Amino acid sequence: MRELSYAEALRECLRQVMREDPDVFMIGEDIGVYGGAFGVSAGLIDEFGPDRIIDTPISEAGIAGACIGAALTGMRPVGEIQFMDFVTLSMEQLVLQAAKIRFMFGGKARVPFVLRMPAGSGTGAAAQHSESLEAWFVHVPGLKVVMPSTPHDAKGLLRAAIYDDNPVIFVEHKLLYKTRGHVPEDAYTVPLGESKTVREGKDLTVVATSIMVSRALEAADLLAEEGIELEIIDPRTLVPLDMEPIVASVKKTGRALVVHEAVKTGGFGGEVASRIVESEAFDYLEAPVRRLAGLDMPIPYNRTLEYHAVPQVENIVAEARRLVGGVY
């Protein structure tokens, strides 16, 4: 089976889509000759030229606005925000314009664009280059939010996002860019709004996003040696959120743990936990629904402190043991 890295899978998707659809173009900071801060667009300028791989000044509101205006007039832009932290500078355009244009205008306008951005800690980049802000966008009706955890899903979800007729916030993870996995050569779509059960088990449902999926899988291997079987579900898209497999899983296991890197308070985990307890799975719960998330703090620079600021494999193992053992 052919393997690609997460970054290569994204690039292959972009190349395929741009070859088949002249309405698609890329716009962002240092995405041309530099190839993007994390190399996702490396080499694309050689094939598509500077008119379709557009380097911008450091103007994040401008990048978002450029995507919106082009989308409103028939194009399908793919914008890149160099670090998810910097999307704070685009918030007005995304929250008050992109998300609301269609609704405010009576459902008569379309704003089909994707804004890609790398999130997450683990690179020693400290508090202003390590944010995980996906919950902010989940809170804004009109936006879709996608968080791929594997090279396969990165390629297929990006294609779905580009051809979706809505603004899509596409959250990549810096530590995933170099991870490798099976990626078919053909163009394919992973539909938005389909959770994926990535490991089956009977004892505990773990809902994990982005890099936490691979950490949960590692934890599951360790726990399996003790006879604890995790069932791991990756929602893949936070909006729209496919709760069905999650609810079905919790009915089976009777226990649920939600794991994400973003800080716990106000995080996406609270949403998933609430939806579980509001669902028919409530009657099947044998333990409280728990969240394992980033500490409520900015990401520290120091390597050890940074490591301990967000969930790691051993934290998932410990939390799972407690939940399954009835100690919480």
Next chain:
Amino acid sequence: MTDQTQAPDPQTYLQQWGHEPAVELLKRMLLIRAFEEKAEELYALGKLHGTMHLSIGQEASAVGASFALKRGDYLLNHHRGHGHCLAWGSDVDLMMAEFLGKATGYCRGRGGSMHIANIEANNLGANGIVGGGIPIAVGVGLSIKMRQTDQVVIVIFGDGAANEGAFHESLNMASIWDLPIIFYCENNQYAMSMPVRRAINIEHISQRACSYGIPGVTVDGNDLFAVYQAVKDAAERARAGRGPTLVEAVTYRWRGHSKSDRQAYRKREEVKAWQKKDPIRRYAQALALDDQELENLRAQARERIEQALAFAESSPEPEVSTILEGIYA
């Protein structure tokens, strides 16, 4: 930057346009005035749900700019936008229905006064965020350039918006890529209560164009001919692939910022002095219409607004069962 101090000669334009089209422009201005006056009246009668931002006194700016552009061009405008929308040729029935929040309105009652759009006519909508439409214009300009059409986009904003970061990012991006954009600043002297003379430490907002290497021009925004010429020049330049222009139209907001404004920040005499520069009366004089002819046209405009109001009032409210429609495509 050029400060266009020399007023254009009206007769040149009137000969070029012909009498009927020239009168049509007057009718549009009167329609805007009548719409705004009716809006104000409806508010006073308690018939409206929200607030509104009236453009009385700024009619020449809206109509002159619109007339300088072609069908197929794009419009983005701001919260004080009824005038631009009518100048763009919008259906006053559908506008009034939207204003009253009716299902038959342009935006099915979802947008209201501040968010009227007519996507089919490339009117990409009014914006409730000061400066919010300016970055979007960059994307529209980029799209025009990539699709290689001969369209232009005009983005209309106020003096307040020229102090938002979005303005500066956008002018710069439009300049480096030679985008076909007309940045059209209606300097009506006040950003809510903040006078432009205290908010900006240069004589003309159009001077800011220098920083971005694009032309900037200031015109008398109450002179329809001057506005027309400036926007026409900017559009020709844009269509020729020579990039954006910043046009500043100096005008005056006769009414308060919104309906809650008691206007403690300005003197009555100042307002009265500007009312003497009424853009409608001024244009009517250029057309050599006497008072009676002007009043006849004014009555016609009011009659048309009454018809629009009747349409709007007899239109259905949106069905509650449709409340979630239009959020996602």
